[in-house]
Amino acid sequence: MSEKLIKFEGFKVKVSPKNKRGDIILSRPPLNVIEYSQRIKMAEAMKNLDNDTDVRVIVLRAEGENFSSGGNIEGFMKETPETLTMLAQNVMTPEKLRKPVIAAIQGYCFGVGLEFSLACDFRIVTRNSQLSLPEMKIGMIPGSGGSVRLARMIGLSRVKDMIMRGKRISGEEAFKWGLASEVVENLELEEATSKLVKELCSVSPLAQRAIKTVLNTSQDAPLHVAIELEGETYGRLRSSNDFKEGVSSFVEKRKPVYKGN
Numbered sequence: 001m002s003e004k005l006i007k008f009e010g011f012k013v014k015v016s017p018k019n020k021r022g023d024i025i026l027s028r029p030p031l032n033v034i035e036y037s038q039r040i041k042m043a044e045a046m047k048n049l050d051n052d053t054d055v056r057v058i059v060l061r062a063e064g065e066n067f068s069s070g071g072n073i074e075g076f077m078k079e080t081p082e083t084l085t086m087l088a089q090n091v092m093t094p095e096k097l098r099k100p101v102i103a104a105i106q107g108y109c110f111g112v113g114l115e116f117s118l119a120c121d122f123r124i125v126t127r128n129s130q131l132s133l134p135e136m137k138i139g140m141i142p143g144s145g146g147s148v149r150l151a152r153m154i155g156l157s158r159v160k161d162m163i164m165r166g167k168r169i170s171g172e173e174a175f176k177w178g179l180a181s182e183v184v185e186n187l188e189l190e191e192a193t194s195k196l197v198k199e200l201c202s203v204s205p206l207a208q209r210a211i212k213t214v215l216n217t218s219q220d221a222p223l224h225v226a227i228e229l230e231g232e233t234y235g236r237l238r239s240s241n242d243f244k245e246g247v248s249s250f251v252e253k254r255k256p257v258y259k260g261n
Contacts, residue, residue, distance in 0.1 A: 003018075010033075024058065024059070024061070029065070030066060032062045032113070033070070046097060047093065066106065067107055067109040070112050073138060087112075088144045091115050100208060103116070105189075110130075110132045124180065127184070129174065131168065131179070133147065133163050154178060158177060203258070204246060204260070206240055214233050
């Protein structure tokens, strides 16, 4: 099947059935500013990719030298306080999807650009990346889940130092702090992303969806409730065709062919 490309205001959607990959591509270079209305459309596009049978893995990336400098600052003054309290609902979409989502980050990754990335399952950054939640410098705070997610990833002390000072961190720092899963040279970003997509496509989609749900849900649960959730999920997977195929392929010393059921 041939690739599909659909253009929206500020971003594009590209589906590659051959690679089982769907890309959300920020396309307002050089800074890829994300308009308020764009958040809603991006969330809808991500949900559509989650339901697309040609797609196994979703990638959030950007054209040009920068991932995103953040949102349109002036645009916030046109929205009501009630509307702004709902910002996080669209930005958390990558976390809510069943399929794995990768953020491929280069250059500036600020504000809502970073918040979208934090809701993804994997973040690959380049050495020249700069990550920041700089809202403090305009008398604001992160409003789309950024501060809370970041604190759980890198710790309260580091996140206070980063957000309360409007500080930027490098791609190297992001990797060392556990914020990024991988750091690469700028020209290696697409190669690293494609490699991860291929790796994610090689395992059972059913087990993959299950563990994403367990890990995300358990963040809000007490230890023994989380362990119970993991055990219940493990038990349900026992009766799946994917698990049967995994065991059979292991015994027969061949590559498994998973169907996601």
